Amino acid sequence: MKITEEMVEYVAILSRLKLSDEEKVQVQNDLGSIIDYIDLLNNVDTTDIEPMSHTFAIKNVFRKDEVQPSFDREELLKNAPKRDEESFIVPKTVE
Amino acid sequence: MDIFDLSALELGRKIKSSEVSVIEATTAYLDKIEKQDSEYNSYITVLREQALNRAAEVQKKIDSGEFNSPLAGVPVAIKDNICTKGIKTSCASKILGDFTPPYNATVTELLEQAGAVIIGKSNMDEFAMGSTTETSFYGQTKNPWNTNHVPGGSSGGGAAAVSAGIAPYALGSDTGGSIRQPASYCGVTGIKPTYGTVSRYGLIAYASSLDQIGPIARDAADCAAILDVICAKDKRDATSLDIKHESLLDKLSGDIKGMKIGLPEDCFKDGLDEDVKKAVLATAETLKAQGATIEYFPMPIIKFAVPTYYIVACAEASSNLSRFDGVKYGFRAENYDDMIDLHKTTRSEGFGMEVKRRIMLGTFALSTGYYDAYYKKALQVKALIKKAFDEAFEKYDVILCPTAPSTAPKLGESLSDPLKMYLSDIYTVSINLAGLPALSMPCGFDKNNMPIGAQIIGRPLGEADVLKTAHAFQLVTDFHKIRPQEVK
Numbered sequence: 001m002k003i004t005e006e007m008v009e010y011v012a013i014l015s016r017l018k019l020s021d022e023e024k025v026q027v028q029n030d031l032g033s034i035i036d037y038i039d040l041l042n043n044v045d046t047t048d049i050e051p052m053s054h055t056f057a058i059k060n061v062f063r064k065d066e067v068q069p070s071f072d073r074e075e076l077l078k079n080a081p082k083r084d085e086e087s088f089i090v091p092k093t094v095e
Numbered sequence: 096m097d098i099f100d101l102s103a104l105e106l107g108r109k110i111k112s113s114e115v116s117v118i119e120a121t122t123a124y125l126d127k128i129e130k131q132d133s134e135y136n137s138y139i140t141v142l143r144e145q146a147l148n149r150a151a152e153v154q155k156k157i158d159s160g161e162f163n164s165p166l167a168g169v170p171v172a173i174k175d176n177i178c179t180k181g182i183k184t185s186c187a188s189k190i191l192g193d194f195t196p197p198y199n200a201t202v203t204e205l206l207e208q209a210g211a212v213i214i215g216k217s218n219m220d221e222f223a224m225g226s227t228t229e230t231s232f233y234g235q236t237k238n239p240w241n242t243n244h245v246p247g248g249s250s251g252g253g254a255a256a257v258s259a260g261i262a263p264y265a266l267g268s269d270t271g272g273s274i275r276q277p278a279s280y281c282g283v284t285g286i287k288p289t290y291g292t293v294s295r296y297g298l299i300a301y302a303s304s305l306d307q308i309g310p311i312a313r314d315a316a317d318c319a320a321i322l323d324v325i326c327a328k329d330k331r332d333a334t335s336l337d338i339k340h341e342s343l344l345d346k347l348s349g350d351i352k353g354m355k356i357g358l359p360e361d362c363f364k365d366g367l368d369e370d371v372k373k374a375v376l377a378t379a380e381t382l383k384a385q386g387a388t389i390e391y392f393p394m395p396i397i398k399f400a401v402p403t404y405y406i407v408a409c410a411e412a413s414s415n416l417s418r419f420d421g422v423k424y425g426f427r428a429e430n431y432d433d434m435i436d437l438h439k440t441t442r443s444e445g446f447g448m449e450v451k452r453r454i455m456l457g458t459f460a461l462s463t464g465y466y467d468a469y470y471k472k473a474l475q476v477k478a479l480i481k482k483a484f485d486e487a488f489e490k491y492d493v494i495l496c497p498t499a500p501s502t503a504p505k506l507g508e509s510l511s512d513p514l515k516m517y518l519s520d521i522y523t524v525s526i527n528l529a530g531l532p533a534l535s536m537p538c539g540f541d542k543n544n545m546p547i548g549a550q551i552i553g554r555p556l557g558e559a560d561v562l563k564t565a566h567a568f569q570l571v572t573d574f575h576k577i578r579p580q581e582v583k
Contacts, residue, residue, distance in 0.1 A: 007459070008455075010462075011455045011458050011459045011462065012455065014458045014462060015413065015417075015442075015451075015454050015455055015458045016417070016420070016435070016438045016439050016442055017439060017442055017443050017446075017451055017454065017455070018439045018440060018442075018443040019443070019451075023448075023451075026448075027451075027452065027455060030452055030513055031452075031455065031456060031459065033514055034405065034456060034513065034514055034517075035456075035459075037401075037402060037514055038402040038405065038406060038469065040398075040399060040402050041399060041402050041403065041406075041469075041472050041473065041476055042472075043399075044396075044399055044472075044475075044476050044479065046472060046475035046476060046479065049475040049478050049479060050475070050478060051471050051474030051475050051477075051478065052474055052475070052477050052478035052481065053304060053474060054304060054334070054530075055290055055481055055528075055529060055530030055555070056290070056291060056336065056530065056555070058291075058333075058334060058336075061333040061334075063330065071197060071198075072197075075197040076197060076423075078195065078197065079194050079195060079197075079423065079424035079425065080423060080424065081421060081422075081424070081425070081426070081427035082427065088422055088423050090422055090434055090437065091431065091432075091433050091434045091436075091437055092433075092434075093433075093434045
């Protein structure tokens with residue numbers, strides 16, 4: 001399948017990535033050859049085969065809805081690029 | 096006695112009998128790292144002061160009887176995608192910056208409870224995406240057998256450290272071969288256990304349905320002892336199997352009489368280096384001489400393993416890596432216009448090219464219009480791959496094949512052709528797709544004296560048979576004992 005410039009731009013938007021013009025070309029070529037190779041899978045007959053996510057059929061891994069201690073706020077803010085006493089600081093998202 | 100010639104278990108025994116103190120062992124390894132690691136760059140972070148303090152603490156607890164694990168007091172290197180509380184954990188990426196986890200991964204906790212002494216965080220391909228440890232933000236790691244060659248990846252740092260004698264053992268992670276292939280390229284032993292046996296809590300995720308943590312060490316016995324420490328049910332990992340883990344070390348024997356070993360024909364055809372083929376077939380003969388039976392069988396679905404793997408792994412990675420956005424931790428870009436631009440700029444500046452490539456491939460495979468043709472199709476082929484292994488294990492106890500189609504390539508030769516690099520994972524990726532246990536052990540050298548690895552694959556929860564086969568081989572051969580310095 002042919003990878004177009006538009007597809008590369010669309011995928012970049014979905015992935016929240018900004019590519020330079022050179023990178024766009026490189027990605028287009030790379031994805032193109034990788035997808036061509038992956039198209040090999042069209043040769044496998046998968047009629048009536050259930051897609052398998054997990055090799056062991058584990059189901060419904062639940063726990064009781066009981067409040068457990070969480071992390072200390074200060075501990076979690078230690079790695080913050082920008083913070084105040086109690087929050088992470090980011091650009092305004094809603095006007 | 097050269098402390099560096101001892102396996103992890105041998106060192107553990109000498110510590111227990113007080114022939115060597117924990118401080119002596121830790122200091123010896125830290126000094127050797129200081130002297131030699133500039134040649135290999137196998138560590139991102141070395142923990143001198145912390146490790147020495149910890150060593151003193153561990154010695155007290157060994158003396159009081161509180162720590163009595165066979166590995167108590169033995170130093171270990173941990174791959175830098177495994178969280179260590181208070182110790183920088185970078186995934187070899189710019190985007191995590193100096194991120195210091197506020198918590199330990201479950202495996203870190205388990206190692207500490209067993210008296211391990213963490214001496215450093217080992218180098219890796221960025222976010223575990225790679226087969227050569229060349230995509231690390233902290234520079235490439237070099238193969239101790241020949242520093243013009245790669246150590247393999249993505250756990251190249253751990254494998255190189257064990258191989259060079261600057262770590263008694265290491266913890267790595269394996270999503271498509273990242274423990275086994277570097278073990279093969281560096282002439283050491285590594286095992287990826289059955290999916291769900293080792294908790295992934297605290298392992299920074301690449302592909303959640305494929306990732307597993309496992310040991311890289313000098314031999315199968317060490318691997319068994321390490322698995323005994325890290326295999327446990329963990330409530331914090333929803334995919335953790337609820338089973339009782341019996342001691343693999345206690346069960347370890349060298350008796351493989353009557354063991355049925357299958358060799359997949361399709362793994363011995365084109366694309367396999369002659370020297371590698373010879374060495375792995377010789378391994379089969381050695382195992383036969385010890386009483387096992389050897390038989391070839393067809394496994395044609397194997398040729399679809401690589402494309403299946405790359406779709407599934409990259410799709411999961413695109414989701415897992417969406418959390419890296421510069422908001423709560425790690426690197427944040429300096430200049431941005433708004434929230435979305437903050438994410439875009441941080442990610443574009445913070446991720447390396449291989450990571451970006453895989454995120455985009457994964458995003459593409461999951462996007463509207465392509466999801467059925469790619470992601471859903473891959474999951475169907477994954478089911479067929481598992482079925483093929485299930486059928487094989489009705490006839491055989493273990494499967495033997497090469498770990499990689501060649502020995503370690505030269506530095507700088509792999510990244511320009513990503514597809515070619517992906518194809519070198521051909522023997523390892525199907526194992527992650529099927530969730531099986533698999534080990535790589537040294538079984539020979541090529542004409543340039545570079546190590547060759549043989550891979551032993553087991554049925555689900557068949558670690559005991561896998562380790563037994565490797566141990567039996569290692570009782571009658573010396574490949575795992577030969578170290579790089581001797582070759583030079």
